[in-house]
Amino acid sequence: MAAIPEHTHLWIEEAQRGDTAALERLLRVWHPKIYQFALKYFGRRSDSREMAQEVAQESALSLCRNMATLRDPAKFRPWIYQIAVNHCNSLLRKGQKSEASVDVEHIQLPATQASGDELAQQQHWGSLxxxxxxxxxxxxxxxxxxxxxxxxxxxxxxxxxxxxENTAKSRLYYALEHLRRTLEVWNVPNDLRI
Amino acid sequence: MNFTPTEPDWMDYLYGEATPSLQARMEQYLAAHPEAQERLHAWERVRSGLREQAPETDIPVQPLMIHLRPSRRNYGWAIAAALAFLALATVLLSGIRIEKTDTALVITLGQPQPATPDEDSSTRNDSLYQALVALQEASVSASQVQRMLDSLDHRQAQRTRNLLKSTQQEQNDRYEAVFQSFSYYLERQRQSDLRQIQTSFQQMEAWTDRKQQETAWLLTQRMNP
Structure with a gap:
């Protein structure tokens, strides 16, 4: 398992003993991280920033409230991400905010430029x-x-x-397969698949 | 060779988490199956693309709205001191006069009146007396303050009593929760205010644009009658 940095380990232990300065340091590092994670989680929703902000805030509060329940500091990363995922899901459920998912089969692809800036094309396929x-x-x-x-x-x-673990691996396998096939369907040239 | 990789095997290999024996078997398998090699390369391209085209990242626009208390101690004494101050201020500002006789404590509201035996008995209040004496002696304890609160609003007194009964940790947790909720409320309020201001600005800009267009039209009319 990827170990958390030693100083983070120390902060966790100190925070659990009631050291508020350590808890603050932990929050300063993890609040932006959770925000970034939530931003990606909500994808390209029009309100992803506001939602990510809310998740980061709620997760930070949960971290403060439940720090004492974390038995093994080495498991801090999965613990905090679990909190964040729960808040993400709860926010989606609360407001029934699920926007229509993107149907990759029905995206209107612009005609491929016969000649053109390769960089622009790469960016184009990247966005696809x-x-x-x-x-x-x-x-x-x-x-x-x-x-x-x-x-x-x-x-x-x-x-x-x-x-x-095997379920996690299987989900990733199917996700990569889905992405690979999608790029094939869209005829993304191999050399442009970055 | 009968080895066929499972989905987890593929992922372990792709992400470099395979055991040495799985690594060796995968390499043998790939050497014998060019189509599998091609699939692996396609996944690597997808991965590379995902990393290079990572969604736009930015930093949280709002600061973290959690203000941790500077110290976990002294809240109980802070409350006791505040209540003592409050009681003292009430005594000083409301014109209450307190006199202690050998048999009773006499409390007089407003202008001093000659005391009568009946009044003495009607204004006797042992618990308040004890609390006030404690105040005068500057040795206030939580229980004395609690007794004094008996003469105040019942619900408020009950709340304070519960607070004094709870442990230091419980008190700290309660304050923290209150502070957090309040800071969260303030932040929401701030966001709401910002939105209103933004809307006002937009309206003002639209109004300015309209006025500019009108002015331009008027000028054009005057220059080209």
Missing amino acids: LQKAMNGLPENQRTVVIMKEYEGLTFREIAETLQIS
Whole structure:
């Protein structure tokens, strides 16, 4: 398992003993991290920033309230991500805020430029990849975010989402397959698939 | 070779989390199956694309609205001192006169009146007396303040009594929760105010644009009658 930095470990222990300065240091590091995670979780929703902000705030409060319940500081990462995922899901449920997911099969692709700026094309296909990402089922997309952007190990993902490691791996496998096939359907040239 | 990778095997290999034996078997398998190699490369391209085209990231626009208390101690004494001050201020500002005789404590409201035996008995209040004596002697304890509160509003006194009965940790938790809720409320209020201001600005801009257009039209009319 990817170990948390030693100073973070120390902060957690000190915070659990009631050291508010340590808790503050922990929050200063993790509040932006959770915000970034939530921002990716909510994808390209028009209100993703506001929602991510709310999740970061609520997660920070939960961290303060429940710090004492974390038995093993080494499991801090899955613990805090679990809190964040719960808040993300709860926010979606609370407001019934799920926007229509992107149907990758029906995205209108602009005609490929015969000649053109390669960089612009790469950016174009990159943005399509993000659209394809937003079209993934929620449970697969969450695993991709945790693995690719947050760098969690499979064990941490499993602990965060309370699933088995093999389930986490399977979800990621199907997500990557989905993305690969989507790019094929869209005829993204291999050399432009970055 | 009969080995066929499972989905978890593929992911372990792709993300470098395979055991040495799985690593060796995967490499043998890939060497014998070019189509599997191609699939692996396609996943690697997808991964690379995801990382390079990571969603726009930014920092939280709002600061973290949690203000941790500077110290976990002294809240009980702070309350006791505040209540003592309040009681003292009430005594000083409301014109209450307190006189202690050998048999009773006489409290007089407003202008001093000659005391009668009946008045003495009607104004006797042992608990208040004890609390006030404690105040005068500057040795206030939580229980004495609590007794004094018996003469105040019942619900408020009950709340304070419960607070004094709770442990230091419970008191701290309660204050923290109150502070957090309040800071959260303030932040929401701030957001709401900001939205209103933004709307006002937009309206003002729209109004300015309209006026500019009108002015331009009028000028054009005058220059080209």
